[in-house]
Amino acid sequence: MKKKVLSMVMVFLLTLTLAACGEKATVETEGEQSSVQQESGSSAETETDAPQTPKGEEITLRFSWWGGDARHEATLKAIDVYQKAHPGVTVEAEYSSFSGYYEKLVTQLASGNAPDFFQVDQGWVAELYARGDAFADFGSYKDSIDLTTVPEQMMTDYCIMDGQTVVLPFGYNGTVFLYNKSLLADWCDENGNLAMETWDDFIRIGKELHEKNPEAYMTTSVTDGYLRYILKPMLEQITNDIDVRDDFTLGFDESQMTQAYESFMKIFDEGVSQPYEEAVLYDSMQNNPLWLNGNIGGIFLFFSNIDTEIAGLSYDYGVTGMPMFEDAEISGQECCPSLMVAINKNVDTAHQKASAEFLEWFLNSEEASLILGTVRGVPGSRTALNALESNQMLSDLMSQGVKISNDTISLKNGAYELNSSVKAVFVEYMEKVIYGVSSPSEGSDGMIQDLTKVLGDLAGSGR
Numbered sequence: 124m125k126k127k128v129l130s131m132v133m134v135f136l137l138t139l140t141l142a143a144c145g146e147k148a149t150v151e152t153e154g155e156q157s158s159v160q161q162e163s164g165s166s167a168e169t170e171t172d173a174p175q176t177p178k179g180e181e182i183t184l185r186f187s188w189w190g191g192d193a194r195h196e197a198t199l200k201a202i203d204v205y206q207k208a209h210p211g212v213t214v215e216a217e218y219s220s221f222s223g224y225y226e227k228l229v230t231q232l233a234s235g236n237a238p239d240f241f242q243v244d245q246g247w248v249a250e251l252y253a254r255g256d257a258f259a260d261f262g263s264y265k266d267s268i269d270l271t272t273v274p275e276q277m278m279t280d281y282c283i284m285d286g287q288t289v290v291l292p293f294g295y296n297g298t299v300f301l302y303n304k305s306l307l308a309d310w311c312d313e314n315g316n317l318a319m320e321t322w323d324d325f326i327r328i329g330k331e332l333h334e335k336n337p338e339a340y341m342t343t344s345v346t347d348g349y350l351r352y353i354l355k356p357m358l359e360q361i362t363n364d365i366d367v368r369d370d371f372t373l374g375f376d377e378s379q380m381t382q383a384y385e386s387f388m389k390i391f392d393e394g395v396s397q398p399y400e401e402a403v404l405y406d407s408m409q410n411n412p413l414w415l416n417g418n419i420g421g422i423f424l425f426f427s428n429i430d431t432e433i434a435g436l437s438y439d440y441g442v443t444g445m446p447m448f449e450d451a452e453i454s455g456q457e458c459c460p461s462l463m464v465a466i467n468k469n470v471d472t473a474h475q476k477a478s479a480e481f482l483e484w485f486l487n488s489e490e491a492s493l494i495l496g497t498v499r500g501v502p503g504s505r506t507a508l509n510a511l512e513s514n515q516m517l518s519d520l521m522s523q524g525v526k527i528s529n530d531t532i533s534l535k536n537g538a539y540e541l542n543s544s545v546k547a548v549f550v551e552y553m554e555k556v557i558y559g560v561s562s563p564s565e566g567s568d569g570m571i572q573d574l575t576k577v578l579g580d581l582a583g584s585g586r
């Protein structure tokens with residue numbers, strides 16, 4: 124596929140933001156910064172309630188994932204608990220940082236040496252499935268793993284391809300607006316609820332805040348956040364369609380994209396957002412002085428990152444939903460699996476079945492849930508989520524965020540929407556419009572032309 128040559132800066136930014144359903148422009152994805160959860164209720168040191176492996180049967184399984192130290196530590200602890208209860212099962216952990224993980228996995232699949240089960244990003248699923256050598260069908264192991272604990276819509280939108288259940292969600296995320304009640308007190312009611320329902324409200328509050336305090340802004344973000352949490356929701360509210368359809372066509376035309384760009388640019392032109400050239404100097408909110416000093420009204424983010432972004436800060440915070448245009452029918456907020464797991468199609472049936480049995484415990488049991496907490500995001504399994512909520516392992520703000528996102532759930536991500544080449548085009552033209560290199564109309568026209576070429580190449584390659 125003919126690839127557009129990008130600047131070194133663009134490559135760097137895209138590398139940092141490749142992982143889907145992650146809000147943060149870091150080399151790790153959702154939930155990696157969460158601390159290892161403390162057990163409550165069932166002790167992780169006691170023998171698991173999961174079915175025991177018959178004596179005399181021994182099997183070794185390989186499990187690969189990426190993440191940060193908190194994810195590694197919690198996962199290793201869970202594996203240890205499972206192995207103690209299943210003396211015949213050895214789970215070999217193959218873990219790393221995000222950098223290079225995808226390339227290594229593709230190489231392993233091609234050489235027939237991939238792990239028995241492995242973590243994948245939601246944005247990779249369509250491409251890996253198209254290879255034909257990656258995913259076993261979980262549906263073949265319904266006696267070993269309960270597939271009904273994941274919400275039906277999530278299964279349909281993200282897990283099932285051609286009638287096969289090829290992946291399952293470790294966790295999921297949705298977009299909310301986390302706001303500083305202390306800074307935005309003048310625009311909150313007596314209960315601290317922000318009076319913001321529309322984009323007009325958002326712009327008005329931001330203008331008034333900046334006029335009152337020139338050092339303060341209504342919002343800020345990183346490059347990926349401006350695209351995924353503001354521009355693309357605006358576009359979907361305008362079109363009532365996903366941006367990149369699964370048939371390699373676009374869900375918008377030039378007029379609609381121009382309208383989205385014009386609305387998006389108001390946040391910069393009217394002093395609502397921190398200037399883009401300042402905001403993108405920081406790879407996370409925890410490194411942005413304006414956020415740390417309480418001079419940002421709020422940020423759009425995935426709800427699993429709420430606790431991370433306010434860690435160590437003494438301000439009072441609230442959570443609300445995505446603002447909408449007056450005539451919008453959908454919120455446009457991104458609600459999708461954050462991380463997923465697949466079983467290797469090319470290992471034998473015994474290893475596939477044993478992998479499914481491990482994942483039944485890992486994904487659905489209360490015991491595993493209390494060990495893992497939110498290190499892979501808020502659990503996609505209802506039983507795991509219930510375990511965390513009943514043991515008070517979700518903060519009040521995160522619980523509110525989950526409810527708000529679930530109540531305003533929008534369209535799924537297109538199968539190729541998070542493809543790196545597709546995303547590169549979106550970022551390139553968004554920045555051209557922000558920096559004034561292109562007008563909204565010119566940016567729309569150029570972006571559609573380039574996206575059409577990229578999607579044509581993807582369709583032609585069978586990916």
